[in-house]
Amino acid sequence: MGSDDVATVRVELDRTSSIPLYHQLSTAIEKSIEGGALAPGQRLENEIALAERLRVSRPTARRALQELVDLGMLVRKRGVGTQVAPVRVRRRVDLSSLYDDLERSGRKPSTSVLEYSVAPGGSDITEALDLPGGSDVVTIRRLRQADGEPLALMTNYIALELAPSYEQLGEMGLYHALRDSGVEIHMAHQQIGARTATAAEARLLEDKPKAAVLTMERTAYDSTGRAIEHGRHIYRASRYSFSTTLFAP
Amino acid sequence: MGSDDVATVRVELDRTSSIPLYHQLSTAIEKSIEGGALAPGQRLENEIALAERLRVSRPTARRALQELVDLGMLVRKRGVGTQVAPVRVRRRVDLSSLYDDLERSGRKPSTSVLEYSVAPGGSDITEALDLPGGSDVVTIRRLRQADGEPLALMTNYIALELAPSYEQLGEMGLYHALRDSGVEIHMAHQQIGARTATAAEARLLEDKPKAAVLTMERTAYDSTGRAIEHGRHIYRASRYSFSTTLFAP
DNA sequence: GACAAGCGATTGTCCTAACAAATGCATCCA
DNA sequence: TGGATGCATTTGTTAGGACAATCGCTTGTC
Numbered sequence A, B: 001m002g003s004d005d006v007a008t009v010r011v012e013l014d015r016t017s018s019i020p021l022y023h024q025l026s027t028a029i030e031k032s033i034e035g036g037a038l039a040p041g042q043r044l045e046n047e048i049a050l051a052e053r054l055r056v057s058r059p060t061a062r063r064a065l066q067e068l069v070d071l072g073m074l075v076r077k078r079g080v081g082t083q084v085a086p087v088r089v090r091r092r093v094d095l096s097s098l099y100d101d102l103e104r105s106g107r108k109p110s111t112s113v114l115e116y117s118v119a120p121g122g123s124d125i126t127e128a129l130d131l132p133g134g135s136d137v138v139t140i141r142r143l144r145q146a147d148g149e150p151l152a153l154m155t156n157y158i159a160l161e162l163a164p165s166y167e168q169l170g171e172m173g174l175y176h177a178l179r180d181s182g183v184e185i186h187m188a189h190q191q192i193g194a195r196t197a198t199a200a201e202a203r204l205l206e207d208k209p210k211a212a213v214l215t216m217e218r219t220a221y222d223s224t225g226r227a228i229e230h231g232r233h234i235y236r237a238s239r240y241s242f243s244t245t246l247f248a249p
Numbered sequence C: 001g002a003c004a005a006g007c008g009a010t011t012g013t014c015c016t017a018a019c020a021a022a023t024g025c026a027t028c029c030a
Numbered sequence D: 001t002g003g004a005t006g007c008a009t010t011t012g013t014t015a016g017g018a019c020a021a022t023c024g025c026t027t028g029t030c
Helices: A021-034 A047-054 A058-070 A098-104 A123-129 A166-171 A174-180 A199-205 B021-034 B047-054 B058-070 B098-104 B123-128 B166-171 B174-180 B199-205
Strands: A074-077 A081-084 A109-120 A136-146 A149-159 A187-196 A212-221 A227-236 A242-247 B074-077 B081-084 B109-120 B136-146 B149-159 B187-196 B212-221 B227-236 B242-247
Touching: A021 A058, A047 A058, A058 A074, A109 A166, A123 A136, A123 A149, A123 A227, A149 A199, A166 A174, A174 A227, A187 B187, A187 B212, A199 A227, A212 B187, A212 B212, B021 B058, B047 B058, B058 B074, B109 B166, B123 B227, B149 B199, B166 B174, B174 B227, B199 B227
Parallel strands: none
Antiparallel strands: A074 A081, A109 A136, A136 A149, A149 A227, A187 A212, A187 B242, A212 A227, A242 B187, B074 B081, B109 B136, B136 B149, B149 B227, B187 B212, B212 B227
16 A cells, blocks of 8 residues: 555567567557546656566666657656646647548548549649649549538649549548558648638538638648648538647747 | 768767756757758768767767657658758747737737626636636637737636736737746647627628638646636638648657 | 755666668679 | 669667656654
């Protein structure tokens, strides 16, 4: 008793795996937290005990814990120990596709591809994608629905050699299709605004004429800074809003 | 020549300082990048050479470099080396107040305080602020202008003991006033949507009736997870949009 | 009883060392 | 000439150890 309120995380480490030990450990702890096995405020065993118990070196254990501190899932204090962070200060990563968002929230996303064409891109598009002027660009226009209800009208521009096939887009989100062909999105700039819908947009979204819509313009990059995709989307404001989490320096 | 295109960073390390060596090193490199001494794409000397030259261990040098990779300032590839990242993938922190944003972009912000009142908060407000039901809450309604033009209608709710004075709010942004009284905002959740303006809102914002407006609902927390402020704002969509940068896990 | 000093616990910093894996380039062979 | 092979370079992973700094608690003193 007394110090029995420290938690020992149940972990199975696979030393033959190509996944680094520290990452196996950090994801295991993360799952324990997200699965509720570790409650906010719960104290963890100290890093030396953790390392010894799992037969890893202290730097490896430290690195796993540090990864979770960076994610805001753990809080550590010198002389005190390591605790599970309160839920609301946890960093939630946000560069998720609309498709994944909908699936996660238990709704059933579907997509109609309205247009899939190849043509030399306008100067605004090639500039956003950092391509030579006049380069061929694939234009994709899709209507995204959730539970059969129109939610967003999405227009994407992608360099020809990176574009997924028409067939793939009906089944999955754009980002998922890109990942399947080995393209990893790392970062995106986006701008969110609002305006009233045009008659054509309102019709497609099955909303009132001149209804307010959210507009989102996004350019996505891989980790080397190469521009992958530029999109201009509108969302039914009556059915959708953006949630973000911001952190101070 | 040939490999003369690798840069050696000029660094002075102070081993008596309480600032960790890796942090001294990373900030020195960061300054070199931001100061333009290291251009995007510039290749850095490898970590072993860097460590030897500065008489630090390789882990210390690695940690400094890793810190900058996490910030998006450097890109590393196994077998290749370390390069300065393109400007556009650098992480820019985003939890800035509208007031600061406007000032930074060279516009002249001003504020009219429309309401400053103290009353028991409704249940939605006290819940958002994590206060006991019926607690006294300060309600602040302000009209934010840029170069004399209305831009946003902001409503904020703050616990009585944290609220800045009426006078402070006319001169500076809310977050600035909070910081002056020792309250540091660390994180915020926010939700961005859109709708059409009511007649009263349109009049205050000097916009057309039923114009599209951006709505933003935000709750801000300090680093311990204590809720500081809850705000419900509307922005003239014709004059303002939100820019954000998102990062993948 | 209050305040300061001391001590154990815990995380933070820094070091040396070894091997693994990916990349780009040169080389060799068909 | 073209493709496969191998090698040097560079970052990634893991280990083990030493000491420093900080925190909370206990103890001791006035």
